[in-house]
Amino acid sequence: MNAHKYRSFAAGFALLLLLTSAAAAGSGVSPAPPAASQDPDIHVIKEAGLQFELPKGWTAETRPDGQIFLSFEGGAGTVTFLVADKYEDAVTGMKAGLKEQLTELKSDGEPKTDTHNGMTHIGESGSGLMKGVKITWRIDVLKARTNVTILTFGIDTIIEAHGAEYGKFVNSLKTS
Secondary structure, three states, X not given: OOHHXXXXXXXXXXXXXXXXXXXXXXXXXXXXXXXXXXXXXXXXXXXXXXXXXXXXXXXXXXXXOOOEEEEEHHHOEEXXXXXXXXXXXXXXXXXXXXXXXXXXXXXXXXXEEEEEOOEEEEEEEEEEEEOOEEEEEEEEEEEOOOEXXXXXXXXXXXXXXXXXXXXXXXXXXXXX
């Protein structure tokens, strides 16, 4: 990944933190109304050969640089996809951003490697505080056609409240 993409990711990450910070400050954000259709909302990241189902009430945005941002509860919970062969650099950048924005940053342990829907998966999670509000984070790497690094970030109680949706989303991640 070139320096421009890392700067662009850093800018997107800063926006993500700003949205979460606003939600943490009690901005009165409410969930989006459910979609009228009952059909699954399948999204494909062609470059990576990965697809997922977007849970009802979540929003998706693809940035000009190819980053994909998912959000729920008005940004109080977010999922960011970054497609890059050198995932180690993406993980390092994400952790640096977490260290800059969160106090009492903790990891739940060393990264763990397993298999998810036939893809090699590396995952690490933890928590920290932002303006006194507990934040939960998770960094996952899926080795599809190209490595995809995924940052899940949000207010702990919001992430917990959407656990079933998030689980369904995670289970829907598969090669396309």
